[in-house]
Amino acid sequence: MSAVSPLLASASPETVRLAIDTVRTLAMDAVQAAESGHPGTPMALAPLAYALYATHLRHDPAAPAWVDRDRFVLSVGHASMLLYGSLHLAGYDLPLEEIRNFRQWESLTPGHPEVHHTKGVETTTGPLGQGIANAVGFAVAEASLAATFNRPGHQIVDHYTYFIAGDGCLMEGISHEAASFAGHMKLGKLIGFFDDNGITIDGSTALTCSDDAAQRFAAYGWQVLQVDDVNDLAAIDAAIAEAKADTERPTLIITKTHIGFGSPNRQDSAKAHGEPLGKDEIALTKAAYGWPSTEPFFVPADALAHWREAAAQRAATHTEWKHTWQAYEAAHPELAREFERRMKGELPPQLEQAFPVFDAKSGAVASRAASGAVINAIAGVVPELLGGSADLTGSNLTNVKGAQPFSAAQRDGRNFHFGIREHAMGAIMNGMGLHGGVIPYGGTFLVFSDYMRPAIRLAALMGVQAIYVFTHDSIGLGEDGPTHQPIEHLAALRCIPNLLVLRPADADEVS
Numbered sequence: 001m002s003a004v005s006p007l008l009a010s011a012s013p014e015t016v017r018l019a020i021d022t023v024r025t026l027a028m029d030a031v032q033a034a035e036s037g038h039p040g041t042p043m044a045l046a047p048l049a050y051a052l053y054a055t056h057l058r059h060d061p062a063a064p065a066w067v068d069r070d071r072f073v074l075s076v077g078h079a080s081m082l083l084y085g086s087l088h089l090a091g092y093d094l095p096l097e098e099i100r101n102f103r104q105w106e107s108l109t110p111g112h113p114e115v116h117h118t119k120g121v122e123t124t125t126g127p128l129g130q131g132i133a134n135a136v137g138f139a140v141a142e143a144s145l146a147a148t149f150n151r152p153g154h155q156i157v158d159h160y161t162y163f164i165a166g167d168g169c170l171m172e173g174i175s176h177e178a179a180s181f182a183g184h185m186k187l188g189k190l191i192g193f194f195d196d197n198g199i200t201i202d203g204s205t206a207l208t209c210s211d212d213a214a215q216r217f218a219a220y221g222w223q224v225l226q227v228d229d230v231n232d233l234a235a236i237d238a239a240i241a242e243a244k245a246d247t248e249r250p251t252l253i254i255t256k257t258h259i260g261f262g263s264p265n266r267q268d269s270a271k272a273h274g275e276p277l278g279k280d281e282i283a284l285t286k287a288a289y290g291w292p293s294t295e296p297f298f299v300p301a302d303a304l305a306h307w308r309e310a311a312a313q314r315a316a317t318h319t320e321w322k323h324t325w326q327a328y329e330a331a332h333p334e335l336a337r338e339f340e341r342r343m344k345g346e347l348p349p350q351l352e353q354a355f356p357v358f359d360a361k362s363g364a365v366a367s368r369a370a371s372g373a374v375i376n377a378i379a380g381v382v383p384e385l386l387g388g389s390a391d392l393t394g395s396n397l398t399n400v401k402g403a404q405p406f407s408a409a410q411r412d413g414r415n416f417h418f419g420i421r422e423h424a425m426g427a428i429m430n431g432m433g434l435h436g437g438v439i440p441y442g443g444t445f446l447v448f449s450d451y452m453r454p455a456i457r458l459a460a461l462m463g464v465q466a467i468y469v470f471t472h473d474s475i476g477l478g479e480d481g482p483t484h485q486p487i488e489h490l491a492a493l494r495c496i497p498n499l500l501v502l503r504p505a506d507a508d509e510v511s
Contacts (some may be wrong), residue, residue: 005177012108015303018300018303018306018391019303019306019307020046020047021052022299022300022303022304022307023042023046023086024042024046024285024289025291026085026299027081028277028282029277029296030099030100030109031102031242031277032276032277032282033277033296034276035276036276037080037081037102037103037275038274039260039276040263040266041076041082041261042082042155043259043262044230044258044259045079046082046261047231047236048164048193049082051236051237052072052086052162053089053090054070054306055091055237056070056150056162056240056316057314058070058160058318059314059315060314060315060318061090061091062315063318066318067343067436068158068159069318070159071130071135071138071161072122072162072163073122073138073161073431074164075129075131075163075164075169076128076165076166076168076169076195077112077124077125077128078111078126079166080110080111080112083120083121084102084113084118087118087120089299089308090120090307090308090310091307091308093119094108094119094120100297101114109123110387111126112126115462116462117358118462120156121432122134123431127458128168128170129169129171129174130165130455130458132163132177132178132179133174133455134431135161136178136179136181136182136190136427137428137430137432137433138404138431138434139161139381140185140187140432141431141432141435141438142157142161142440143187143438144412145339145342146158147433148383148412149335149338151335153304154324156339159189160189160191160244161191162192163193164192164194165193165194167194167196167197170216173209173423174427174454177419177424178428179217179220180419181419182220182250182447183217183221183249183250184220184419186221187250188246188249188250189328190251191240191250191321193255195253195257196256197256197258197268199257204270213249217486221249222250222251222256223242223250223251225242225252226239226252226254227255229457230256248445259275259454260277262285262288262289263284264285265281278456308473324509338421341439342436342438343437345465347434348381348382350381351378351382354377354382355511356370356415358506358508358510359508362507365507367504367506368471368509369397369503369507370506370510370511371469372397372398375398376401379403379414382439384439385414386414386416386432386440387416387442388417388418388443389418389425389442389443389444390419390420390425390442391419391420392443393415393417396443396469398415398441398443399415405417413466416442418442422448422451423452423454425455426455426459427455429459429480430458430459432466432478433459433464433465434462441465441467441468442469443469443471445471445486446472446473446486447484447495450489450492452468453492460496460498461497473486473503477497490503
């Protein structure tokens with residue numbers, strides 16, 4: 001194994017290896033105890049998780065909601081034990097007993113990570129590809145807030161968004177939509193890792209896919225880097241440094257891994273993907289690691305101490321930020337109060353009086369015209385309201401008049417041109433909402449809610465404050481033909497738990 005990051009140069013290679021293998025063995029043991037789950041990917045990616053949580057992420061286990069922390073998204077949500085093991089070892093509020101209860105009812109360790117349920121989890125992932133788009137949304141929110149609130153010498157918003165995606169994430173169409181948007185917007189503080197292990201549940205990825213991921217993302221406008229062996233921590237360090245050096249492009253780091261790493265009979269096979277290794281194979285694998293115990297869920301004291309020491313060093317970045325914040329408060333008190341209000345999710349008190357009134361004197365006002373009027377009325381008092389549409393601005397009437405578009409050159413723009421990417425639009429909005437400090441909205445025709453339904457469903461599951469503006473729900477669509485007539489869509493949306501669906505009858509109900 002190559003040398004570790006300079007931050008942890010004092011640690012011996014043996015201690016580092018033990019710290020990484022602890023993530024692997026916890027994953028094996030948890031999946032075995034649950035008699036279901038996905039051990040192979042956590043076993044493969046353990047060095048990357050260690051590199052991120054121990055040496056690169058700005059995070060504080062004692063303050064998981066710190067506003068300027070780096071965000072990490074595990075798009076391959078089935079590899080949840082990678083995240084849970086890292087959070088436990090780093091000192092988040094996730095006791096070992098919760099690891100033992102992996103995938104059990106009411107545990108903090110469900111089969112796929114759930115935001116607001118487990119501290120340190122940034123978003124709910126499971127449907128593959130959603131996490132990539134969520135990460136894009138996090139990066140968008142960071143860029144918007146930085147442009148709005150940072151001042152020379154006072155960088156209170158300055159963090160990165162990382163994600164890990166697998167073959168399945170890249171196969172899903174949403175990955176194309178989101179990556180294309182991110183490249184065009186030059187989101188240079190977005191850093192993704194592609195877990196290139198060549199295995200899916202059915203077997204080799206060669207059964208279904210012959211894409212060149214490097215050329216694909218380069219075509220989107222991303223910087224593409226390669227790490228030939230995920231166990232090479234120095235190579236991971238160098239790749240992250242190179243990613244951060246390129247401020248004009250998001251970065252994809254293609255990382256070669258071996259699913260089920262170290263398993264004598266399961267490594268690099270589909271058998272290591274979505275089922276327990278079995279007690280005998282676990283014993284063989286631990287022996288291959290030189291593991292010091294046969295006891296399940298064994299955490300070596302040296303490994304735990306090393307993880308906690310590393311986490312304490314990363315938490316020092318929070319202490320540094322507090323000093324930055326104090327200086328900002330002193331220099332820009334009004335901006336500081338506004339930033340705090342927005343990050344707390346508090347709405348301005350003058351909002352209630354901002355809504356326009358439509359009555360008989362207003363005459364006949366089309367509901368989408370009323371919607372546009374409402375958006376512009378409240379935009380004046382709710383500056384965190386950001387959004388647009390999927391290439392239907394003039395039809396949805398989602399434009400804030402007088403505002404600039406959000407772009408690579410105009411990060412504080414409020415009007416979003418999501419392009420013809422309804423699915424990604426919904427999932428990017430989820431990331432923006434989860435980040436905090438902004439309230440995203442997005443518009444399209446009601447019939448195209450089908451394209452973004454998975455993201456809407458996840459928003460409802462997560463309690464994301466996102467606003468969907470659906471227009472063109474009318475008998476007047478007849479000339480467009482049946483493809484553009486939303487017949488079942490209203491009922492389909494109302495079937496989604498926790499989703500508030502309003503179908504205003506007139507302009508007054510819109511407001």
